Amino acid sequence: MPTETDHAAAAARRGPGPARTAVQLADGRELLYFDDVPGLDRSAPDQRVLPPHAPRSEVRYDPVQGEWVVVAAHRQDRTHLPAPGECPLCPSAPGRQTEIPASGYHVVAFENRFPTLGGPPAGGRCEVVCFTDDHESSFSRLTDRRLETVARAWTDRTVELSRLPGVEYVFVFENRGPEIGATLQHPHGQIYAFPYLPARVARALDMARAYRAEHRSCLFCSVVAAEEAAERVVARTDGFVAFVPEAARWPYEVHIYPRRHVGGLPELEPAEQAELMSLYRDVLARFDRLFDAPAPYMAHFQQAPAGPDAGLAHLSARIFTSRRAPGKLKYLAASESGAGAFINDVLPEQAARRLREAGTRPPG
Structure with missing residues (x-):
């Protein structure tokens, strides 16, 4: 921290x-x-x-x-x-x-x-x-x-x-x-x-700790590099990238990462904060343009915890909607709520393409 x-x-x-x-x-x-x-x-x-x-x-x-x-x-x-x-x-x-x-x-x-x-x-x-x-x-x-x-x-x-x-x-x-x-x-x-x-934060830090022990580098930085080279990028700025993750759990899900390794919002420079917020707003607007009604969504920021594991963390914003198609919502089935085995009805590459296209359409 x-x-x-x-x-x-x-x-x-x-x-x-x-x-x-x-x-x-x-x-x-x-x-x-x-x-x-x-x-x-x-x-x-x-x-x-x-x-x-x-x-x-x-x-x-x-x-x-x-x-x-x-x-x-x-x-x-x-x-x-x-x-x-x-x-x-x-x-x-x-x-x-x-x-x-x-x-x-x-x-x-x-x-x-x-x-x-x-x-x-x-x-x-x-x-x-x-x-x-x-x-x-x-x-x-x-x-x-x-x-x-x-x-x-x-x-x-x-x-x-x-x-x-x-x-x-x-x-x-x-x-x-x-x-x-x-x-x-x-x-x-x-x-x-x-x-x-x-629990999910602790699990991610466990994975980051194991990755660092094996590769001597940041797990999240490697994810950002891999996603930037893939076809699921939705939008970019100088310092940040927004993408649909390869293993997205939700029909339309976007993660925003800074390319620079920072643990939380307090570590960002003023220009970086403005850049992040503008990209975050842009992604939310794209969600609203997917269908014929404003998107229901959940969004959160992953930040560094207190304690010795703070250096393992990498700031990100994560947004997803439960709407999978016009008039249709994704509900968690027993396999997802009970076993934690998520099933996504939308191909992440298709979701990324639709979200990119949503950025070129006027609002409303």
Whole structure:
């Protein structure tokens, strides 16, 4: 994991960045405003009457699979597909107070009111990150300036959350669409600060460790080199490449890697952050052009863990949709959910070709 000195040096290179204002919500949770420009008044108080925030999650160990499982029964009461005008992520307005006290905002990050993690039993922390106050927008429609603010918010939270006692892994992700279980339509993502190393992350690091021991080089760098020479590349920039992996599990799945070996978002230079965010936005827009409706998708960033294995990691963004054809979704069968044996109905080379072609079509 990068040291405090590394983080400080990276912050100095990035410059002052957008304005950052911390406030406290009515139940004691922290909320942070990240603004595109400085000087905005963020003093509006949370006027709701809420009980003190007290997460009740538990972390339990499965000795057969060797994996940790989070039990968060209180999440049964979380907001689910609210009616129009009742979105808790929209700005507050007279007569209707939401999770964000301000009447307008650029980017906000705040502790989840119904967190998967947090509290003494489980440890860790869960945050929500809203990308815009426009309920009808999407990540693929954000401006360049807003992309910079989102990237700096993600970087800020990665650094701060990795400092929390007991946190081993910071996971930045976004779910969009009721088809994949997203319960809120407003453009947002989440960040989990895990008190353990998630199973798939641990498995990838095991593979990277074994590869380094045999080849004296980075597994992920070798994957990037091999994929760049194949026919599954979707888009490129000077420093990054987006491709459909050879063994894609999902009908349309894209991984974005920096060619330079970096472990996480805090290690990127300002120009690299802008490049990554622009390519990420481009890929999401291509997903939306595949079919006749916006794509439901899951996206996440793989970053370096805390501890001695940090040097094995290689930053990547990974995006996939469960839509395999117009009006058809991929559901996990027993072989996939039960045995972990994925079956892909779309040839990865065909998926890459369709995504390349989607980049030449106008939106809408």
